[in-house]
Amino acid sequence: MTSGSEKSAAAGALAPAASRARTEFARLVSYVVFGLGSVYLSMRAGELPTSRWEPLGAGSFPQLVFAVLAGLCLISAIRAVMDIRKAGQLDGLAAALCGWVKVRRISFALFGLLVAYLAVLPFAGFSLATFVFLLITQLMIAGISKKTFIQSVVAALIFSVGLNLLFAEVFNVFLPRGVLFAG
């Protein structure tokens, strides 16, 4: 984490003004989202009934926490706006967003596959769903060739059926069997 943050700090120091402004803009969006979300949650927490037995009810602590979060987001948002104005250039936002997504396309594809895997898992069962997930993700990361295909099939078999057996037989942890294999 440190190496990453150091690298990002160093990169931040060297980045041109427009790039810094775009980064701050992205953070500003996050401050606004967290700020608005915390205001809403603070209000929802305030609606919880107060306690007869204590000065603070169930809603007081979350109300306090989300109010503090809203305050912190407000301060950060003001700072971000000032930084963006100081940098003075906020052009090429759409292109920068496209570039950002492009760099992370495999990450997002991996996440998409994870979501699909989690959705299918209860129905297809651990072994089958995991085999397919591992095979597709390994080929996606490594690229498709005869060598990677054979390697991926072997690895997918070991870590789907093998892990299922290991957890069931050794640790007595039973992973989802799936509707197809139930009964």
Add this chain to the structure above:
Amino acid sequence: MLDAFLAGAHQVFAFDTLIYMLIGSVAGIVAAAIPGFTVTMAIILTLPLTFTMDPLQGVSVMLSVYVGGYTGGLISAALLGIPGTPSSVATTFDAFPMARGGEPGRALSLGVWASFFGTVISTIILIVAAPPLALIAVKLGPWEYFSLIVFALTIVASLVGNSLMRGLIAGVIGLGLATIGPDPMMGRPRLTFESDILMPGLPFLIVLIGIFAISQLMGEVEDHGKKDTKGALIPDVIEFKTWAVMREVLMHPVNLVRSSLIGVFIGALPGAGGSIANLLAYDQAKRSSKTPEEFGKGNPDGVIASEAGNSATAGGGLIPMIALGIPGSAVDAILMAALMVHGISVGPRLIMDNADLAYGMFVAMIVASLMMLVVCVLSMRLFLRVTDIPKQFIVPTVMICCVIGAFALNNRVSDLYLLGAIGLVGYGLKSLDYPLAPLVLGVILGPIAETNLRRALMSDGDWTVFFTRPISAVLLAAALLSVIFSVRSVLKMRKKDRPATDEQDGD
């Protein structure tokens, strides 16, 4: 005390525990040797395997992964110049030049021995410091405990990451996430939006796996156009000179002890883990050296300081966890959660109520460091090959292990959906340079903070008591000071950077 110590030792020295610990030690070294995979992730992956074990056995295995992990990062740091874990960044400064200079075996052996002695020194301090600290801690009231948590969160926010504000926001988001589900005093459901998934609250371990592991794995496959040029750097023949290097390490006692003490102190501070200790111990060794110009060129003092420093945080981090119930780092938080899964409440009463468990953990630390040493000395050559495993096998497989860990916690499929959602949020936060450690500590400290705040106000509704009770006032003042110092240092850095930035802007 002796009875508890012997009872703990009896459990740790059971044959099956030793075997599991040996496997844990190997797993920790292997996991940390892979660049980009942290000790935290290795511990997360171990967690589901310990659910069926006895509490002490499970924690002992996790401790051996922990101790092994701090050493495993050394392998890729020394041979490839890539820190295997963030806690071995400073190790690359001297171990890598030493390895490239034709002494890769000496660089690795220096690191292994320094790690071993660092862990042993930190465990001795843990054994001496934790029990008296716990005796003091049980006398603390809810006011002091609440103030202590406020202090811990401000320290974490100011020490981790690049921005105090984002650190604080992350910490408070963690506190907020912890409020979802039944309230800790009366069990009234809060902020659940009548969703079955949110009704039991967000399980801490799901948050932890999602935030740390899923976001890290997604980050691992980002394409920044960098080519992977490792592999060829590892020489075929490596001479380790194990015993000669042990004598060499012991010939630098001041550096070894100073670096270990720095590691213990940093480890005991909430949030400040091995990565900071590694850099700080290196920096102090360089400052106190008569030949600072030799640092960065393969100086053995640099390797000893950085490795002793990061390994000593293992024992240091356990001090606040065992004595106060406040985890010093994300890894300690997982250890704490593992004990909580077994129904053991971690806090100052741990040493009194479960003395054999606490003292058993001390024994396990010593055994784990010995195992790490033996495993490294005997099979370092094999571990070097770990760095050759391609990403396409590691990333999806580790992701599957995370899914198993999340599922095995409660056998609930809905936890897996939470895992996915939290993983995506964690990835987003990581991309925007929010530090993740304060968030995770916020989630685990949230219910403790709330319970103590409400208890304090139940016994006396006056808020000023937090400022009139001396320990509570000192802790709140310390929290305020940590924020002020952090803001001051940021302002100073901004002033320093401004001329350079202005120049760049002008270009």
